[in-house]
Amino acid sequence: MERGLILAGNWKMNKGPAETTAFLQDLQKSLTGYSQGKEAIRAGKVEVLFFPTFISLPSTCSLREQCDALWDFGAQNCHWETSGAFTGEISVGMLKETGCHSVIIGHSERRHIFGESDDFMEKKIRSVLEEGLRPILCVGETLDERESGQAFTVIDRQLISALKELTTNQIATNMVIAYEPVWAIGTGKTASDADAQEVCRHIRTVISEHFGNEAAEAVRILYGGSVKPSNAKGLLDQPDIDGALIGGAALKVDSFMGIFKACISE
Ligand code: PGA
Numbered sequence: 001m002e003r004g005l006i007l008a009g010n011w012k013m014n015k016g017p018a019e020t021t022a023f024l025q026d027l028q029k030s031l032t033g034y035s036q037g038k039e040a041i042r043a044g045k046v047e048v049l050f051f052p053t054f055i056s057l058p059s060t061c062s063l064r065e066q067c068d069a070l071w072d073f074g075a076q077n078c079h080w081e082t083s084g085a086f087t088g089e090i091s092v093g094m095l096k097e098t099g100c101h102s103v104i105i106g107h108s109e110r111r112h113i114f115g116e117s118d119d120f121m122e123k124k125i126r127s128v129l130e131e132g133l134r135p136i137l138c139v140g141e142t143l144d145e146r147e148s149g150q151a152f153t154v155i156d157r158q159l160i161s162a163l164k165e166l167t168t169n170q171i172a173t174n175m176v177i178a179y180e181p182v183w184a185i186g187t188g189k190t191a192s193d194a195d196a197q198e199v200c201r202h203i204r205t206v207i208s209e210h211f212g213n214e215a216a217e218a219v220r221i222l223y224g225g226s227v228k229p230s231n232a233k234g235l236l237d238q239p240d241i242d243g244a245l246i247g248g249a250a251l252k253v254d255s256f257m258g259i260f261k262a263c264i265s266e
Helices: 017-032 035-042 054-066 092-097 108-112 118-130 143-147 151-163 168-174 193-211 213-218 229-236 253-264
Strands: 005-010 046-051 102-105 134-139 176-179 220-224 243-246
Touching: 005 220, 005 253, 017 035, 017 046, 017 054, 017 253, 035 046, 035 253, 046 102, 046 253, 092 118, 102 118, 118 134, 118 151, 134 151, 143 151, 151 193, 168 193, 168 213, 176 193, 193 213, 193 220, 193 229, 229 243, 229 253, 243 253
Parallel strands: 005 046, 005 243, 102 134, 134 176, 176 220, 220 243
Antiparallel strands: none
16 A cells, blocks of 8 residues: 655744744745655645644644645644643644644653653544544653663553554544654664664554554554654655654754655655
């Protein structure tokens, strides 16, 4: 099965509305000027997505409406309730109102810095799907967990606890998983192509065991953790890696375009 690639830039706590608009205008110019890439996007072979800060979502939405955008956007987090006494939180309905198309769930910074548990992920995914948006569930092991041979156990727990209530159809049509080894995020250390492929293959096998082969073949699995122009092609050429979740290298148009070009080139 042909699975379209996803290149997703997770901006974390970077870029307010003005910087976001300037970046996306520059990016649109670069994408428009690169005919091979533009065709690949228009043909649905590659999706380019950005995850700006909450405060930058309304201006991102207006910009997208004004231009024939070659990119789309989503949010970095959400709460699972529709409204209520949850200071500092945002609901999926509010994100939908600002034009978001996808929501990142369970990024390791949410899990490790803000103490979010597996139980949160399941509720968040349910509420994202109920609003018709697409969840991108992040899973991944810490260095200690990898070195003690626990990587697959941790990833299995994160996956199953988050996805257990979903149907095969929900997984097949609207679920994206990002494998992000915690030790590779923002550290400059990337998993080798073979290690990243091994884990992404494992994720697909777990999906197949729980939801069937059709869901496993359809679900997109991204790799994230220090992806840059020089290592993107090797990672994206792996049979079970369907794209990348990119932090640092998605903050500059040049480096993002370097990754995009690497993934388009034969
Ligand atoms: P990085 O971040 O590319 O800067 O390692 C990836 C991520 O956290 O999604």
